[in-house]
Amino acid sequence: MISSKVDLTHHQINAIDDFLVYGTRQAIEALEVMFGLHIESSHSTIEIAPVANSHNVLFLSNEGLHIVSSAMSGELQGHILLLLRSSDYLHWCEVVKPVLALLYLSGTDTDLASLDRDKPSWLESGDSCPDDALFHAAVTDALRELGNVLFGLYSRAISKVLHLEAFHSVPQSTQSPEGQIVMRDTSNTDTMDQMQLVIQNDFQVMDSHLKFWCLISPTRSSFEDMLDRIDRPVQTGFEPHQRASDSA
Numbered sequence: 525m526i527s528s529k530v531d532l533t534h535h536q537i538n539a540i541d542d543f544l545v546y547g548t549r550q551a552i553e554a555l556e557v558m559f560g561l562h563i564e565s566s567h568s569t570i571e572i573a574p575v576a577n578s579h580n581v582l583f584l585s586n587e588g589l590h591i592v593s594s595a596m597s598g599e600l601q602g603h604i605l606l607l608l609r610s611s612d613y614l615h616w617c618e619v620v621k622p623v624l625a626l627l628y629l630s631g632t633d634t635d636l637a638s639l640d641r642d643k644p645s646w647l648e649s650g651d652s653c654p655d656d657a658l659f660h661a662a663v664t665d666a667l668r669e670l671g672n673v674l675f676g677l678y679s680r681a682i683s684k685v686l687h688l689e690a691f692h693s694v695p696q697s698t699q700s701p702e703g704q705i706v707m708r709d710t711s712n713t714d715t716m717d718q719m720q721l722v723i724q725n726d727f728q729v730m731d732s733h734l735k736f737w738c739l740i741s742p743t744r745s746s747f748e749d750m751l752d753r754i755d756r757p758v759q760t761g762f763e764p765h766q767r768a769s770d771s772a
Contacts (some may be wrong), residue, residue: 530572530719532751539685539754544570544723547681551725554673559623559666564728570742572720587611592671592695600682600690600750602742606671608735615732617663624662664697671695674738678723688746719747 532540548568555561571579590613592606608616675692682690721740726733743752 531684532572533755536751536754540570540572540721543681543685544568546685547678547723548725550681551597551624551674552727554670554677555727556675557728558670559620561619561729565688566728567726569724571724572719573722574718574720587672590667590697593670594671594675594692594694594695596679596690596740596742598691599688599746600742600748602740604675604678604692604712604741605737605739606674606695607737607739608667611719612733612735613667615734616667617659617730619729619734620666621659624659624666639722668697671697678738682740686750687756688750718744 548566552563552566556563571577588610590608590610594604596602597605671686672695679690679692682688718741723738723740723744724735725737726735728734
């Protein structure tokens with residue numbers, strides 16, 4: 525599903541819809557392969573609007589946020605961000621915990637008796653969201669790696685479907701003194717009217733909803749070039765509105 529607060533041609537809407545389908549399919553595969561998850565169902569939407577007027581961003585304003593960000597370069601300048609609300613971060617802790625447990629068991633040379641004796645508290649059963657510094661450091665690393673993979677996938681989708689070569693830098697996460705990852709201001713006076721691509725993903729995993737947002741924030745000139753490039757004939761082998769899921 526796509527919504528927009530800017531006038532787009534039918535061809536531009538089709539191309540952005542293809543971009544969403546392609547990116548979402550790649551994101552599902554990454555979650556399943558990297559973290560051993562089974563995605564039971566998925567629903568994704570994309571909105572094109574300034575952050576201050578984005579309907580999707582309204583859902584992010586009522587609680588703390590966890591954020592991973594990266595600068596974009598190449599033919600698409602700007603930033604890309606991965607956002608999770610605090611409540612969704614708790615679900616992330618749950619779904620990633622089995623993978624981190626396997627990494628803990630396979631990442632040391634000690635014997636099983638020593639492993640059991642020195643087992644961190646977050647491996648104990650029944651601790652749904654453990655307050656363990658090592659666990660949260662590992663979860664933060666996993667979240668940053670997820671951001672790195674997603675940014676690469678969306679950059680690839682931009683190149684393949686929207687015909688702009690896009691690259692991302694090493695992802696960064698920002699922490700407050702309390703240890704929470706906080707969202708930096710993305711709606712200052714200089715960017716109030718800047719168009720954003722706000723991708724909302726809602727995946728059903730382990731009887732829980734894993735919801736996260738990817739915010740692609742191109743510069744004004746990059747956004748205008750993207751729309752122009754969509755309408756410009758290109759020799760890519762990707763036919764107009766050929767379903768992205770059929771052309772991977």
